[in-house]
Amino acid sequence: xxxxxxxxxxxxxxxxxxxxxxxxxxxxxxxxxxxxxxxxxxxxxxxxxxxxxxxxxxxxxxxxxxxxxxxxxxxxxxxxxxxxxxxxxxxxxxxxxxxxxxxxxxxxxxxxxxx
Amino acid sequence: xxxxxxxxxxxxxxxxxxxxxxxxxxxxxxxxxxxxxxxxxxxxxxxxxxxxxxxxxxxxxxxxxxxxxxxxxxxxxxxxxxxxxxxxxxxxxxxxxxxxxxxxxxxxxxxxx
Numbered sequence: 499x500x501x502x503x504x505x506x507x508x509x510x511x512x513x514x515x516x517x518x519x520x521x522x523x524x525x526x527x528x529x530x531x532x533x534x535x536x537x538x539x540x541x542x543x544x545x546x547x548x549x550x551x552x553x554x555x556x557x558x559x560x561x562x563x564x565x566x567x568x569x570x571x572x573x574x575x576x577x578x579x580x581x582x583x584x585x586x587x588x589x590x591x592x593x594x595x596x597x598x599x600x601x602x603x604x605x606x607x608x609x610x611x612x613x
Numbered sequence: 614x615x616x617x618x619x620x621x622x623x624x625x626x627x628x629x630x631x632x633x634x635x636x637x638x639x640x641x642x643x644x645x646x647x648x649x650x651x652x653x654x655x656x657x658x659x660x661x662x663x664x665x666x667x668x669x670x671x672x673x674x675x676x677x678x679x680x681x682x683x684x685x686x687x688x689x690x691x692x693x694x695x696x697x698x699x700x701x702x703x704x705x706x707x708x709x710x711x712x713x714x715x716x717x718x719x720x721x722x723x724x725x726x
Contacts, residue, residue: 502656532713540651540700542716591656593714600645600664600706602714604656 500526502594504605511582512613518578519608521592527572529597533565536589536607545590548575582612615640617703619717626693626724634688634720636677636703645706646670646679646686647714652699693724 501524511517521531533545546556548569556562569575575594579586589609593602620635638646645664649657661670663679663686670677675690686703703717 504656530712540719542714544713547713589656593657595712600712601647601659601662603659604649606654606656 500524500594500596500603502528502592502603502605504590504592504608506608507606508609508611510611510613513583514581516578516580517582517610518576519590519610521575521577521594521605523573523594523603526594526596526603528575528594529572530595531569531575532593532595532602533567533575533577534591534593536591538588542591545577579610582610584612586610587612615644615705615707615715617705617715617717619703619720621720622718623721623723626722628694628724628726629692630724632688632690632693632697632722634701634703634722636686636688636717638684638686638703638705640705640707643681646677647704647706648675648677648686648688649702649704649716650699651702651719657702693722695724695726698722698724 503522505520530549535543544557545560548554554567567577589607591607592605595602616639618637647662648660651657661672663670666681668679677686677688700719700721702719704714707713
């Protein structure tokens with residue numbers, strides 16, 4: 499079956515520091531990866547859409563300078579949160595999709611706490 | 614822009630009750646529609662999808678039918694179990710050409726034994 503892993507599951511960082519999170523797809527080819535942030539109120543914000551061998555498209559309010567993303571192959575993607583502050587707290591979710599299919603498969607998320 | 618509305622924020626049922634969670638959407642054309650379930654401490658799990666009018670999606674006893682006329686994709690289950698307690702999200706595939714998912718606000722289902 500299609501599985502998506504995310505590392506780390508939880509992380510705590512000091513305000514102003516950076517942290518990197520990873521997403522790995524197993525059992526299918528993650529042609530496209532979407533990064534979301536889920537708030538404590540459970541709403542989803544799309545950060546960016548990434549397709550292998552194409553430019554990464556960031557949503558309004560999110561930038562490459564703040565959330566650089568790498569998607570080097572069909573099984574792996576990573577995102578870094580640079581200079582994290584309190585408003586960056588939340589559950590970061592990776593949703594991976596195989597080309598031509600509608601559904602996205604999500605990892606368990608990386609929960610970011612900023613002190 | 615595209616949007617999804619789930620009217621029930623919370624639903625509380627007893628085991629073997631019938632479940633309905635309402636989902637209405639606003640989008641042009643025929644967007645793909647999805648149901649996801651999220652358990653505590655986990656990411657959303659794909660339940661099923663439908664992509665054309667009158668198509669029924671189903672999984673694990675849950676089902677929903679794509680209704681273009683009423684722009685709805687209501688989730689139903691005939692007999693819920695305590696293990697079904699979770700947050701359920703209706704989502705649509707954006708009609709703008711992007712493949713992003715637009716999620717509803719979620720419905721917390723609590724099933725009491």
